[in-house]
Each structure stands twice: as C-alpha cells, then as structure tokens.
Amino acid sequence: MFNEKSRLSKFKLDFRLIREIDTGLLIATILLVLYGIFNIYLCTKGDLSAYGPFYYVKKQSMSFVLSMVALYIFVAVDYRIMYRYITIFYWGSVALLIAVWIPFIGVEVNGARGWITLGIGNLQPAEVAKFAIILMVAKILDEIDCEVNNIRNIGKILIYVMIPVSLILFQPDMGMTMVCFFIVLGMIYVAGLDKRIILGGFLAIFLAIIVLWNTPLILPHQKARIASIMNPDPDNSANGYQLNQSLIGIGSGGLAGTQPSLDSEIAPGYTGTHVPEIQTDFIFAAIGEQWGFVGIMFLLGLYAVLITRMVNIARKAKDRFASLVCIGIVSYFLFAITQNIGMTIGLLPITGITLPLISYGGSSLLTTTMAVALVLNIGMRKKKIHF
Structure with missing residues (x-):
C-alpha cells in the first residue's frame, strides 16, 4: 500500500513535524493522566496496609513515565511503516492471551485469568489485544475498500475479531469483550455497514441474552450486577453495596465537592462513603465526591477536547486506513x-x-496512551512537509 522508504529502526523525531502536532490533544491527554494520578493518591492516601499510602500513586506515576516513552516512539515512527507490522502485532497479542493460561506466567486477579506476570509488575494482554483489534480491523477494511455489506468481507472481519475476543471472554472479562464489540461496531458503521444489519445484530444479542440467562454462560455475579441496577437500595451484597456507596459519594459532592485534604493520615472514604477498589473502576465516584459538579465538568471538558480533536484528525487523515484507526x-x-x-x-x-x-x-494507561499517540502521529502526517 505504501512506498515509504523509512525503516522502523529510525526513532528520531523529525522536528519539522512538531509544528504539525495537535497540541490540544496532547495537553488534554497529559492533563487527564495527571488528574487521574492526583485522584488515585486522594483515594489511597489513608491506606494502612502493607502497601502504604503512596504505593498506587508511585506505580501509576511509573506507568505514566513509561507511557510517555511509548508516546514518543509512536509519534516518531511514521504510522505507514507500522502498517507493515500490524499482522505480527495482532498475532503477538493473541499469543499473549493464550500465555495467561501457562503456569508460572499467567496469574489470576479478581477471579479472572487475564494477567501475565513480568516480575516488576503484571501485564493485561486484553488491553494489548484491544489495540491490535483496532489496527487489524482498519487494515482489513482498507484492503476490502470498506465493502462491509459483502458477506465474505464481513465474515473475514468477524473471524479476526472473534479469535482474540473469544480468548478474552474465556478469562472471563465481559467488560473488555463489550469494549471490543463497540470498537468494531463503530468502525464498520463508519465504513458503511447497512443500519438494518446493525439493528438485526442488536436484536440477536438481546435474544441470546434471554436464551442464555439461565445457563452457566452468564455467571451469577453478572446477573447480580444487572439486577442491582433495577433495584439497588435493598441489595446489601458486594454488587449492590458498591453501587450504593458510589451514588452516596457522588451525591454528597454537591457543586464544589468535599474539598479533599492532603493529610495522609485521613483514612480513605471521604465523607463516610467507601467504594471497594475505588481507584480503579469507580474512580469517577471519588472525583464526584471530592470535586463535585465542578470537578466532573472539568473531567468531561478534557474528554470533550480529546474526542473532538481525534474526530477532526480522522476527517483530515491522509488515507483511509489512518481515518479508520x-x-x-x-x-x-x-x-x-x-x-x-x-x-x-x-x-x-x-x-x-x-x-x-x-x-x-x-x-x-500504556495502551491508551499508545492509541492517542498514534492519532497524534496521523495528525502530524496529514500533509507533506515543505522545505
């Protein structure tokens, strides 16, 4: 597809391209990460366990530094060179998903066999696979000229998607499975998939859930989570308790929040609420409680800048593959x-x-930063450099 003569070994950034970088997207990304790190510290500053109050913020800060290195690499190397290695990257991510089941390599966290131990930390292969799926689907759509209403073409896409997604579902990780589903849906919709096919697909999923509800394929805790939405108040189980505490925390934040204290001796829980593992999936509840409506709008404002900038880059991309990514x-x-x-x-x-x-x-954090870096890469190379 491309006649680029560069080599992957060239990691030196051409400074003539710096003026083309989307500074709004870059700044929004860095501010989001720093805002996250600060709120992670506030969530865990009263940790009295062996980990201590700075354990999570130190690890996240180290991940941030590593992510900035990855961002530089993914910005410096022309995305058209990366195009050649997508297939290798895709199958490498599949191999990582399989490796989680190898003894002494894969580890189980919170009931899911979805991590690989690296000695200094753990890697979640599903996050890598998510990124690989985006690249692979974009490559296939480019090769088939976005003819997604052809049964053979859509079948090819589904096969490449279902291989890693099946392995993710088997861990089990329903959340990441849903992420991958909507990523692919967004890409093939933009490529021109007939809306009737999309509606039929959603109907088929809805009917499948009804049919499979009383089978072992839908786990008890997944049913409980769905049921807790319908009637959360009387549910004192782990699922209902987590949601109840989240609602209490966000509600107590008011307009400007509870004005968080930096005193590390104050136990986590803020104004009496305590959401288990709040620094991970439920960090939005902490932001809502400590910073209130103002903090939430700041967060959503940064996300709005990030998304609108990426959409703008997609519209102006030099080629179809880049736009689809x-x-x-x-x-x-x-x-x-x-x-x-x-x-x-x-x-x-x-x-x-x-x-x-x-x-x-x-x-x-690492894979998401890599994804944003790739968008920055595409935006920087939307036109030729003039000497």
Whole structure:
C-alpha cells in the first residue's frame, strides 16, 4: 500500500513535524493522566496496609513515565511503516492471551485469568489485544475498500475479531469483550455497514441474552450486577453495596465537592462513603465526591477536547486506513467513558471497564496512551512537509 522508504529502526523525531502536532490533544491527554494520578493518591492516601499510602500513586506515576516513552516512539515512527507490522502485532497479542493460561506466567486477579506476570509488575494482554483489534480491523477494511455489506468481507472481519475476543471472554472479562464489540461496531458503521444489519445484530444479542440467562454462560455475579441496577437500595451484597456507596459519594459532592485534604493520615472514604477498589473502576465516584459538579465538568471538558480533536484528525487523515484507526480509538473512548460513568451512577451494569487515562492500571494507561499517540502521529502526517 505504501512506498515509504523509512525503516522502523529510525526513532528520531523529525522536528519539522512538531509544528504539525495537535497540541490540544496532547495537553488534554497529559492533563487527564495527571488528574487521574492526583485522584488515585486522594483515594489511597489513608491506606494502612502493607502497601502504604503512596504505593498506587508511585506505580501509576511509573506507568505514566513509561507511557510517555511509548508516546514518543509512536509519534516518531511514521504510522505507514507500522502498517507493515500490524499482522505480527495482532498475532503477538493473541499469543499473549493464550500465555495467561501457562503456569508460572499467567496469574489470576479478581477471579479472572487475564494477567501475565513480568516480575516488576503484571501485564493485561486484553488491553494489548484491544489495540491490535483496532489496527487489524482498519487494515482489513482498507484492503476490502470498506465493502462491509459483502458477506465474505464481513465474515473475514468477524473471524479476526472473534479469535482474540473469544480468548478474552474465556478469562472471563465481559467488560473488555463489550469494549471490543463497540470498537468494531463503530468502525464498520463508519465504513458503511447497512443500519438494518446493525439493528438485526442488536436484536440477536438481546435474544441470546434471554436464551442464555439461565445457563452457566452468564455467571451469577453478572446477573447480580444487572439486577442491582433495577433495584439497588435493598441489595446489601458486594454488587449492590458498591453501587450504593458510589451514588452516596457522588451525591454528597454537591457543586464544589468535599474539598479533599492532603493529610495522609485521613483514612480513605471521604465523607463516610467507601467504594471497594475505588481507584480503579469507580474512580469517577471519588472525583464526584471530592470535586463535585465542578470537578466532573472539568473531567468531561478534557474528554470533550480529546474526542473532538481525534474526530477532526480522522476527517483530515491522509488515507483511509489512518481515518479508520482514529475512528476505532474514538469508539473506544466514547464507549468506555459512557459505560464507566454509567455504571457508577446506576444507569448501566457494573463491568470491569476503567475510566480511560484516569483509573489506576498500568496496562490500560500504556495502551491508551499508545492509541492517542498514534492519532497524534496521523495528525502530524496529514500533509507533506515543505522545505
């Protein structure tokens, strides 16, 4: 597809391209990460366990530094060179998903066999696979000229998607499965998929859930999470308790929040609420409680800048592949933000979906930063450099 003569080994950034970088997108990304790190500290500053009050913020800060290195690499190397290695990257992510089941390599966290131990930390292969799916689907759509209403073409896409998604579902990780589904849906919709097919697909999923409700394929805790949305108040189980505490915390934040204290001796819980693992999936509840409506609007404002900038880059991209990659990343952000916030306020089922760039989690932060870096890369190279 491309006649680019550069080599992957060239990691030196051409400074003539710096003036083309989308500074708004870059600044919004860095501010989101820093806002997340600060709120992670506030969530865990009263940790009296062996980890201590600075454990999570130190690890997230280290992940941030690593993410900035990855951002530089993904900005410096022309995305058209990366195009050649997408297939290798895709199958590498599949291999990582399989590796979680190898003894002494894969580890189980919170009931899911979805992590690989690296000695200095754990890697979540599903996060890598999410990124690989975006690239692979964009590559296939480019190769088939976006003819997605052809049965053979759509079948090819589904096969490449279902291989990693099946492995993710088997862990089990329903949250990441949903993320991948909506990423692909957004990409093939923009590519021109018939709306009747989309509606038929949603209907088929709805009917499948009804049919499978009383089978072992839908786990008890997943049913409980769905049921807790319908009637959360009397539910004192782990699922209902988490949602109730989240609602209490966000509600108590008011306009300007509870004015968080930096005193590390104050136990976590703020104004009496305490959400288990609040620094990960439910960090939005902490932001709502400590910073109130003002803090929430600041967060959503940064996300609005980030998403609108990425959409603008997608529209101006030099080629179809680049545009589709941007759309896939935008689809991820839109769904992950909606799902994460929706579950903390009781509008959507509770899943293990992190709030992008905000929640604690090195794998999520690294791959999400890489995705944003790729969009920056595409935006920088939307036109030729003039000497």
